[in-house]
Amino acid sequence: MSDFSGSLQTLQARYGVAIAVPKGKDLVVVNTHGTQAIDFWALNSANLDEFQSMEHTRSRLSRVIPKVGDAIYSNRRAALLTLTEDTSPGVHDTLLCACSPEIYQEHGCAPGHRSCEGNFHEALGAIGKTLGCTPPPFNLFMNVAVGPDSEVIRAAPVSKPGDYVRFQAEMDVVVVMSACPQDVTPINGDDCTPRDIQYAVV
Numbered sequence: 070m071s072d073f074s075g076s077l078q079t080l081q082a083r084y085g086v087a088i089a090v091p092k093g094k095d096l097v098v099v100n101t102h103g104t105q106a107i108d109f110w111a112l113n114s115a116n117l118d119e120f121q122s123m124e125h126t127r128s129r130l131s132r133v134i135p136k137v138g139d140a141i142y143s144n145r146r147a148a149l150l151t152l153t154e155d156t157s158p159g160v161h162d163t164l165l166c167a168c169s170p171e172i173y174q175e176h177g178c179a180p181g182h183r184s185c186e187g188n189f190h191e192a193l194g195a196i197g198k199t200l201g202c203t204p205p206p207f208n209l210f211m212n213v214a215v216g217p218d219s220e221v222i223r224a225a226p227v228s229k230p231g232d233y234v235r236f237q238a239e240m241d242v243v244v245v246m247s248a249c250p251q252d253v254t255p256i257n258g259d260d261c262t263p264r265d266i267q268y269a270v271v
């Protein structure tokens with residue numbers, strides 16, 4: 070495994086970024102402060118209509134949360150990335166949609182609150198690409214559990230500062246990441262404060 074510390078870039082809290090990750094390269098995503106949930110998407114860079122599908126991933130893995138050695142699959146059931154390292158306790162979420170302007174409206178926030186859905190399209194636009202939908206995110210470090218009555222339980226991340234996940238690209242992909250702007254629920258920590266993260270392509 071190659072060292073990534075010299076290649077780290079910062080993604081500002083509440084914002085998103087889209088980057089190209091060539092086949093065979095690694096992408097490392099660092100939870101710098103330990104409490105930040107990161108909405109994460111991978112798309113086939115040759116055809117953005119083939120994108121990450123959490124439904125296909127859960128079906129293919131017969132597992133709700135991917136583990137080290139598992140791939141993230143597309144809506145064409147092809148492997149986009151493989152999760153090759155995870156220094157966190159492995160608590161991530163594949164169940165919930167990206168936060169969106171409508172969610173913040175439900176929360177009673179003022180119009181214009183940033184969202185992971187908005188970040189996804191803004192980040193794609195920054196590299197000259199568009200997509201007509203918002204695919205289901207892989208919510209890194211997001212702590213979502215299913216309770217005994219099938220209820221969804223949102224809690225603060227259990228990761229610690231500096232925890233990271235590493236993916237290897239199985240095809241040329243575009244990856245979009247959003248440092249989730251959620252500041253109403255404790256999904257970004259009990260103090261409800263979004264924070265910066267770091268990433269590296271190595």
Ligand SMILES: [Zn+2]
Binds near residue numbers: 167185250251
């Ligand atoms: Zn979000």
